[in-house]
Amino acid sequence: QVQVVESGGGLVQPGGSLRLSCAASGDIFEHYIMGWYRQAPGKQRELVATITHGGTTNYADHMKGRFAISRENGKATVSLQMNSLEPEDTAIYYCKIHFPVRVYGRNDDYWGQGTQVTVSS
Secondary structure, rough: OOOEEEEEOEOOOOOOOOOEEEEEEOOOOOOOOOEEEEOOOOOOOOOEEEOOOOOOOOEHHOOOOOOOEEEEEOOOEEOOOOOOHHHHHHEEEEEEEEEEOOOOOOOOOEEEOOOOEOOOO
């Protein structure tokens, strides 16, 4: 089994910064993609950023320049550095690990429980 746990959410003022962390543990193999997604009240969940086990990153267009995803070398652990935060960034932020190669007894995707980010003065 695989578990995904997020942390680091909280209250931040507009223009401020926040760093989220995500750790995946369990039966994790070489090929995986981890990513951050968010869901604001009344909206569907959307992509924020992803990173492969090899370090290749991908960002949603409106996240470029403000958010940065990174991983710890050799670990299924990623961070999301968020800068210049706006009230519109308020959402529950979820971490996901995706396995492109299917393995019997393991799901293709595992989601964390989410961490709340609130941007307000």
